[in-house]
Amino acid sequence: MLAQKWVFIALLSTVLPAQNNETNSHRSKEYNTTMTSHIVKSDNNTSTKISENNITHDEQNITKTVTTQLPKISEMKHFNGAWHLRVMDGMDVRKARAILDFNFNENKTKLSGFDGCNRIRGDLIIYSENNITMPLLKATRMACRQHIHRWVSKRLHALLKEGYSIKEETKYGIEGITLKSEKHELFFKKMGKE
DSSP, rough: HHHHHHHHHHHHHHHHHHHHHHHHHHHHHHHHHHHHHHHHHHHHHHHHHHHHHHHHHHHHHHHHHHHHHHHOHHHHHHHHHHEEEEETTTOOOOOGGGGEEEEEEEEEHHHHEEEESSSSEEEOOEEEEEEEEOOOOOEEOOOSSHHHHHHHHHHHHHHHHHHHHEEEEETTEEEEEEEESSSOEEEETTTTEE
């Protein structure tokens, strides 16, 4: 009886490692795909190299999907210029006199302006058509004059940092652009346009 138990344990020990190897190889494939998609998302030059090496068909599909989501800077140049904030989260905020000045160019995408209290500036990071952020926002440190200025400044900074989409549209009988994040919606009118 004891000998039968040892034979059973010996057989079991040879079967289990084989199953574990299959599981581990399956896991390593998932890990490699995840790593590849992360590399592709973080660096366009790397994505080109992955395509050229023809690692797998699936990884090429990931590369194409991620690359096509990024908008071309030339397509965003019509947003260049100064925009006056008119409506924030459904409230008329023209009195705050907040202005954003976009500068989309091939070398660097920048944003500057006035948040209602302070001058602001920084580099924009474009992740996709629906996700533009400004994580390192630089601002002067002047005190806000009125409640409306504090209210606008706080929400404007939140939108710029959390990520937003930008699109042209006509609202309130005015042609302009809308910046929309998960929590906020801001409508701007181009300055100098009647």
